[in-house]
Amino acid sequence: MKHSELTKTLVASLAVCLGVMGLGQLGQSETVFAKKTDNGKVEKFDKYKGHQVYEYTVQNKSGLKVSVLSQGGTLHGIYVPKGAKDKRNIIMSFKHTKQYYSKAAKSLYVGQQIGPVGNRIRDGKFKLDGKTVSVPTNENGNTLHSGKHGYNSVRWKGKVGTYHGNPAITLRHTFSSKYTGFPGKVKATTRYVVTDDNQVKVLMSAKSTKDTVFDPTIHAYFNLGQEKTIRDQELTMNSTQRLELNKEKVPTGNLLENKGTYDFTQPKALGSHLDHLITTKEQGFDTMFKVKPDKNDQIAKLSDPKTDRSVTFLSKRNGMVVYSGNSITKKVPFESGAGRQHAAIALEPQMLPDAVNHPSFGDVSLKAGQTKTKEITYKIDY
Structure with a gap:
């Protein structure tokens, strides 16, 4: 990466840390940076509700590229190389952030992170440690995709770099119980890792201050x-x-x-x-x-x-x-x-x-102080 490009990356990532997350969800002690890598970059994408949205991109040696947006931690692209300048996005995406949340598309959750738990919770209630927990409902009295204040609703802070030697995008966000309605203050980390054998690994981790639930997924649409x-x-x-x-x-x-x-x-x-x-x-x-x-x-x-x-x-x-x-x-x-x-x-x-x-x-519990990681891997062949 050229010196000027690295500088832009550092500035962009620092901006994410200092100003764009909103809602008081970031811990002040957490830092964000972009490691020097020939295979990754951070660019301004557009603005959503007055805040800058960043696009994080990494690719492997054969040119398989992954793109993620800071808003919603959205998986924006998996680009299969056909040539030096010709890549096909095999997942659905939009040109503008606001389109992901438009009236016509918001119920589709295109490419978005879904968490802390995916799909539906009956009546927005469940037992935890012998007590009934009620969480916000948003569909016919049930909770769909963790309600209106789930993983897809926030601006994540991010960086590009490496993870175990592979190009990676790392996103972080701290969710308060007051915001999500789920128990505990949860520090969440999601990594999108691209390996040289064309695997896109999504590693979704969480650590909570209280016993809670955790079973996230990615709502990517493939064609x-x-x-x-x-x-x-x-x-x-x-x-x-x-x-x-x-x-x-x-x-x-x-x-x-x-x-x-x-x-x-x-x-x-x-x-x-x-x-x-x-x-x-x-x-x-x-x-x-x-x-x-x-x-x-x-x-x-x-x-x-x-x-x-x-x-x-x-x-x-x-x-x-x-x-x-x-x-x-x-x-x-x-x-x-x-x-x-x-x-x-x-x-x-x-x-x-x-x-x-x-x-x-199955068990979707997350004990206080424990860190759990849920992994989804897309192995791409072309």
């Missing part, structure tokens, strides 16, 4: 090809069951067998699955699958036969929420073009949703 929908792309999952849901999409606690339309054990065009759901209320998938990681932690694979691109999803957790972009319309102006139904598919590794109310779904 691996050049087509305007994902109908010709193929999805496989290590899954034989899915959760039964009530009319509010909250798990009942029961499991259903994956048969026919819901069977992803063999590769088959997504369109052939979607055709059977187009007459339903959802008109596609908004489904919570129980997955079983294999010996390499693989839980799913999305591939595009036309471009020979694929993303393999690695996770140690037992859930994968699949949303096939059923409500995307032309009013959603993606950077790649106007949206349409099934323009992309969101695949969200996490513990089975509403685990706080169903102990058999």
Whole structure:
């Protein structure tokens, strides 16, 4: 990195630390800096609600590039190299920050960090240490994606550098219980790491002052090809069951067998699955699958036969929420073009949703003083 570029990076990162986080969420003792790296940079992206938004970018030796925005810790791009100046973004993004939060797109949570817990919590209540905890609700009396003051709602401070020798973006934010409505003052760290074997690792860590819950995810929408929908792309999952849901999409606690339309054990065009759901209320998938990681932690694979691109999803957790972009319309102006139904598919590794109310779904607790890390890995092939 040239001296002038490093200076700009340091200034930009210092600005994030000193002024753009808002809401009194930053600890004064925390610092932020950009390590010198030939593969990373920090640039001004635009402004949102009067505050500067920064774009953090890193890439590996083969040119696989990852871009993240400070607002919402949003995964803005995974760019697959086709040539020196020709890269294809395989996830959906917007040209301007405000578009991520627009009326047409805010319910889609495009690319955003979801935390401290993903998906729905029934009635916004759960038991913790024998006591009933109530958290803010934002959908039909339930809590969706941790409510209005979750991970996606804040400006994260960031830096570019390395992590275990790999190019990495590191984001940090301190959440107060008064702000989120969840127990504890939580110091959260999210790292986006790019390895030379084309893995994008997302490491989401948290440490709390009180016993609380923690099961975050990334709400990225994938379209691996050049087509305007994902109908010709193929999805496989290590899954034989899915959760039964009530009319509010909250798990009942029961499991259903994956048969026919819901069977992803063999590769088959997504369109052939979607055709059977187009007459339903959802008109596609908004489904919570129980997955079983294999010996390499693989839980799913999305591939595009036309471009020979694929993303393999690695996770140690037992859930994968699949949303096939059923409500995307032309009013959603993606950077790649106007949206349409099934323009992309969101695949969200996490513990089975509403685990706080169903102990058999898995442990999402975080004890006071303990640090936990949840990892999602996207293995990119092209």
